[in-house]
Amino acid sequence: MGELAAAMGVQKGSLYSLTASKQELLYEALREGATAFHAGLDGIPEELPAGEKIRLALRAHLRVVAEQLDVATVFIREWRYLEGERRDEFVAERRRYEERLRALFREGRDRGELRSDLDEGAAALLALSAANWAYTWLDPGRDTDELADRFTAILVDGIRGYATR
Amino acid sequence: MGELAAAMGVQKGSLYSLTASKQELLYEALREGATAFHAGLDGIPEELPAGEKIRLALRAHLRVVAEQLDVATVFIREWRYLEGERRDEFVAERRRYEERLRALFREGRDRGELRSDLDEGAAALLALSAANWAYTWLDPGRDTDELADRFTAILVDGIRGYATR
DNA sequence: CTCCCTACCTAACGGTCGTTAGCATTGAGT
DNA sequence: ACTCAATGCTAACGACCGTTAGGTAGGGAG
Numbered sequence: 308m309g310e311l312a313a314a315m316g317v318q319k320g321s322l323y324s325l326t327a328s329k330q331e332l333l334y335e336a337l338r339e340g341a342t343a344f345h346a347g348l349d350g351i352p353e354e355l356p357a358g359e360k361i362r363l364a365l366r367a368h369l370r371v372v373a374e375q376l377d378v379a380t381v382f383i384r385e386w387r388y389l390e391g392e393r394r395d396e397f398v399a400e401r402r403r404y405e406e407r408l409r410a411l412f413r414e415g416r417d418r419g420e421l422r423s424d425l426d427e428g429a430a431a432l433l434a435l436s437a438a439n440w441a442y443t444w445l446d447p448g449r450d451t452d453e454l455a456d457r458f459t460a461i462l463v464d465g466i467r468g469y470a471t472r
Numbered sequence: 473m474g475e476l477a478a479a480m481g482v483q484k485g486s487l488y489s490l491t492a493s494k495q496e497l498l499y500e501a502l503r504e505g506a507t508a509f510h511a512g513l514d515g516i517p518e519e520l521p522a523g524e525k526i527r528l529a530l531r532a533h534l535r536v537v538a539e540q541l542d543v544a545t546v547f548i549r550e551w552r553y554l555e556g557e558r559r560d561e562f563v564a565e566r567r568r569y570e571e572r573l574r575a576l577f578r579e580g581r582d583r584g585e586l587r588s589d590l591d592e593g594a595a596a597l598l599a600l601s602a603a604n605w606a607y608t609w610l611d612p613g614r615d616t617d618e619l620a621d622r623f624t625a626i627l628v629d630g631i632r633g634y635a636t637r
Numbered sequence: 638c639t640c641c642c643t644a645c646c647t648a649a650c651g652g653t654c655g656t657t658a659g660c661a662t663t664g665a666g667t
Numbered sequence: 668a669c670t671c672a673a674t675g676c677t678a679a680c681g682a683c684c685g686t687t688a689g690g691t692a693g694g695g696a697g
Contacts, residue, residue, distance in 0.1 A: 317674090320676075320679095321676065323655090323657075421632060422630075425626075435605075436606075437597070437601040439601075440600075444597075458597075463632045464587075466580075466630075467585075467629060473684075483646060485645085490644080
């Protein structure tokens with residue numbers, strides 16, 4: 308709170324006429340994060356093939372991380388300092404996001420667009436890991452679309468064998 | 473330090489006849505982590521094909537995370553509270569580990585075992601992300617070999633098309 | 638037996654942090 | 668013109684935390 312006040316050019320105590328508590332601020336940052344990440348998925352057209360949807364999902368996720376690195380960091384790492392039922396609420400919201408991502412893989416497999424023996428849990432976790440880990444190394448503001456596409460290319464085609472295009 | 477002392481059944485102040493500072497403890501935990509992760513890579517036979525080596529590397533990494541979850545968490549998340557030149561030393565050690573992992577992909581491609589257009593940086597990052605993110609969800613002590621193999625299968629063969637075995 | 642190192646204790650210091658109380662200023666709406 | 672809500676200030680609180688000072692008990696080495 309001290310650093311925040313200093314950055315605002317204001318005394319520490321003055322913050323409390325603007326917010327109820329530090330927990331409240333954390334909660335609001337988390338909601339902002341949830342909104343941003345979900346909005347990314349909302350922007351994906353339903354009718355696209357699975358591979359494309361996964362590519363766009365990765366793009367959207369990485370874009371949020373790069374453009375709102377602070378919010379993303381809170382969403383990915385700092386959420387665990389949230390207490391009480393707000394924490395439960397966040398965890399549920401987070402799970403919902405992960406489930407939406409996993410659904411992309413499951414649907415792709417069930418519709419025959421992805422390999423029939425696909426372990427959708429492992430695949431989604433792999434994608435989510437890359438997406439979530441990015442906050443540790445991504446330069447803020449950097450263009451991430453190309454990077455997301457490279458991740459997707461590896462996810463989709465693997466690393467073995469030869470190029471298919 | 474208070475919690476540590478309590479867990480040891482000892483007064484807070486008594487810790488300082490056993491260690492110089494909290495930073496010292498953090499540093500030692502980090503070294504333990506570095507040793508464990510590097511030892512995992514050391515155990516991989518040089519003559520194996522690239523896919524196999526990557527599979528074993530992922531197995532080793534996930535095993536460290538599951539068997540030494542506390543050390544792994546410090547290694548992956550808490551290292552940033554280390555200060556001064558010890559921090560620099562750790563960052564270098566960490567980079568060395570990542571470079572060893574990346575080398576597996578690069579060598580695999582250069583030897584013709586992996587696709588010739590492989591982006592080894594992206595591939596290594598994808599694998600490392602999955603490995604590093606695991607500390608957030610892995611149940612401590614759980615058997616992780618099968619999980620590592622599933623990740624590897626997706627990495628190697630991708631999610632598109634049909635099973636090759 | 639004596640020395641001394643290790644491990645432990647109690648007590649406190651100095652600092653940080655989130656928060657609160659009480660008060661002053663200001664500006665928009667009635 | 669008066670009100671009142673928003674915004675800010677100063678000062679302090681209580682709690683926590685890493686660390687230190689100074690002292691005690693005990694056991695092994697010389």
